[in-house]
Amino acid sequence: LYELMSARCSGARKVGVTPFGAESHEVVFEKINAGIDKVSFPKNADACMADLVKALCKADPSARLPMLKGGLGKLKAHPFYGGF
Numbered sequence: 883l884y885e886l887m888s889a890r891c892s893g894a895r896k897v898g899v900t901p902f903g904a905e906s907h908e909v910v911f912e913k914i915n916a917g918i919d920k921v922s923f924p925k926n927a928d929a930c931m932a933d934l935v936k937a938l939c940k941a942d943p944s945a946r947l948p949m950l951k952g953g954l955g956k957l958k959a960h961p962f963y964g965g966f
Contacts, residue, residue: 883931884923885900901921917940928962931962937960947960
């Protein structure tokens, strides 16, 4: 989702960037360890999509949206999917 969002927000007709992309493996590793809450989203990114990406990419798998109690229902009810 992040890659699709970043490509759409940039107006480019190319593949988007990853949330942890960097010039070196060391910096990628540091960004991953910092967590999804430290990721910068494009300024014109859809807030619902950004919230869903954060909810799906928690470092602790048990804290990810689908893994929470009622998680599948919460995932289906997420505002991002409201237009589908």
